[in-house]
Amino acid sequence: MRDHIQRTPHPPSNNYVTLSYYQFRPIPQREDLLKIQHYFLNDLRAMDVVGRVYISAEGINAQISCPRDRVEAFKAYYSTNWPIFDKIRFNPAMSEGKAFKKLHVRIKGQLVADGIDNSTFDIDNEPTYLSPEEWHKELSSLATPPILIDMRNHYESSIGHFENAIRPDVTTFKENVDAMLDICKGKEDQEIYMYCTGGIRCTRSGALLKSNGFKTVKTLRGGVTAYGRYIQDQREQQAAADKGEEDVKSIYKGKNFTFDKRLGEPITDEVLAQCHICGTACDTYSNCTNMACNLLMISCPACQQKHQGTCGSGSCVEMVQELNEKQRKIDKDHPGLRGMKARLGIQPFHEHRLRVRPLKVMESRRIKSRL
Template sequence: MNAPTSKSTPTLPQPHHPYKVMALYKFASLPDVEALKSPLAEFCCARGVKGTLILAPEGINGTVAGAPEAIDALAEFLFTSGPFGNRLAGAEVKYSFADTAPFLRMKVRLKPEIVTLRAPQVDPNRQVGTYVEPEDWNGLIERNDVVLVDTRNDYEVGLGTFQRALDPHTSSFVEFKDYVEKNLDPARDKKVAMFCTGGIRCEKASSYLLSQGFEEVFHLKGGILKYLEVTPPEESRFKGECFVFDERVSVGHGLELGSATLCRACRHPLTEADRRHADYHEGISCPHCRDDAAKHEAAAERQRQMDLARQRGLAHMGDAAATDAQQRRQRKKQLADQSRQANKD
C-alpha cells in the first residue's frame, strides 16, 4: 500500500486564536533518533512551542502548540530544513486552534514504538490497509457486509463514536491483539473497517489484521479529527465528542472545543452527566474512581493548593506558576539581604 499523500498545510485558518495546535505522525525509518532528540527539543523550546513529540526508530508522533508563526517554523524544520531531511515528507498533519495554551511544557521522548502494540510482525511502512477519505466513509460503514471497529480505548469510546461501531473495551492499545483473536475471524469477517483519533493506531491495527490473514481492511484517513473537520454536522455519523490528549479534553464538529472535562484524580474524561453524578466532586473524585481513596486524598490536597494559590492571586501550574515561584524566591532573598544589611548597620 502506498503511504498517504497528506500535505503539511493549515486546514483551519482561524488567526484570531492565539495558539495553533499541530498533531502529526509519520511512520518512517529513523535509526538516528538519539541524535535527533536534542536539536528538536532545543528548536521547540527556543520558540515557546509546548507539547509532546515521540521519536522511535519507526517514526514520529505527537501534538504540540504555540504561536502560529512558531508552529509554522516547526513544520518547516520537521519536513524541509531540519535534520530529518525529507524522511517525514507526506506526514499526516492536522492543525487546529485554541484560545488557551493546551500544554504546560515541552517534552521530546524516545520510545521503542510511536504507538505501542508490541507486535514485531507489524510494519506499517511495508503493509497497511486501504485508506478511506472522510467523504467516502459514510458510504462504507453503512454497508451490511462491513464490520466496523473502534480501535480506541474504552474511556475514549465513552465520549463518542460512530454509529454501529464495535467497542473492543480495551484500556490500552496493546490489548487490541487479544480483542482481534477472541472476536474477529478472517474466514467470517471479510471486510473490516477501523477508525481512531488521528489515524495512527489504525495504521498499525490494519497492518496487524493483514498479518493475521484478513483480506480487506479499511481505515479512516486522518481519523475522527479529519472527519469532524470536513464533514457537515447534518451528514455526520459520529455521535458525541472526540477525546484528545491535551487540556482541551475533547472536540466536536469543526474541531470546536467540546464540553468534556478531566477528573483530576483519575484523569478520566467526564461528560456533563458524569459531572451531575452524586459521586462527582470537582477536582477530587468522579463516578469512575469513587472507590479509590488514595487518588481522592492526593487530588484533594492538589485542589487545596490550587484554591490557596487562587486566593493569593498566584498560578499553580505551568510557566505562570514557575514565574510566581521565582518571584517569591527573589522577594525572600531581597528581604533576607535587607535584614542582613540592617543588622550590620
C-alpha cells in the same frame, strides 16, 4: 552543523492551532535519535511550539500546538530539514488555542504500545486509507453495517463513536489488537473497517491484518480528528452558502477524546456517557483534584461542586478539604503569596494515561468503606 532557529516573542495562547502527525520510519541508531531529539527541542522551542513529540526506532508521533502565523513555517521546517520524515501529514484538531503548556520531546521504546514484534509483520503492507469524505460516503451508503472496529480504549469510545462500530471493552491498545484479531478471525475475505483518534494505531493494526492475509482493510485517514474537521468544514460551508439544506449528518456521534488538557472535543451534541458519580448524562472528563488519586473520570457540574472536584471518595474529599483549609490559612497569613502559582497540590493535572475504570475504582472504595 546548521544554526539553530532564533527565538521570537511568545504569541498569545489563543492564537495557536493544534496539529498531530506521525510516520513509521526506522531510525535504528540511538545516536540518531539523540540528535533528532536535540534539534527538535531547540528548533520547536524557538518556534514557540508546545506539545508532545515522541521519537523511537520506529519513527515519530506528535501532538503539538503551533502559533497560527507559524504553521506554514513549521510544516516547511519538516519538509526542508527532515527528508527522513517525508510522509508526515499534518492533521489539524477541531478546536483552536493552545492545548499544551510545555514542549516535551521524548525517546520511546515503541511508538504505539501493542507489544507486537516488528519482525512478525510488514508495516509497509498498508491498509487502504479513505479520506474523511470517502469514509463518510462509503459508510453512509452501505446497505448492511460492515465490520467496523473502534481501535481506541473504552474511555475514548464511551464518549463518542461511529454508528454501528464494534467497541472492544479494553484499557490498552495491546488488548484492542487482541480483540481485533478475535473479531476478524475467519473473515479474511470480508471488508474490515477500522478507525482511531489520529490514524497511527490503524496504520499499525491495519498492516498487521494485511500481513495476516486479510484482503480489504480500510481505515480513516487522520482518524476521528480529521473526520470531525471534515464535518465542521461541511457545516461551515453550508452556513456560508445559506442553502437552507439539511445539515450534513455526522455518522460519528458525541465527542472525540483528545490527549491534551481539553480531554475531548465535540463533533455532535449527543451526550453518550454518564457522570460516574451520579449517573446523569455527561461526557466531560476531568481528573480527581486529590493529586494522590488523580482518577480520570466523567463528573457533572453538580458533582464537581458537591465533591470539590474530587471523585467523591471520602478520603479524597477530606484530603482536598484539608488542603483547601491550609491554603486559605496561608493566603490569609501571607497575602503576598496569593497570586503565586504554587498551590498545595489541589490543582488537578491532566493524565489520560491513567488507565483505570472509574466505576470499578469507586465501587471498590465504597465496599472498603463499608468494611
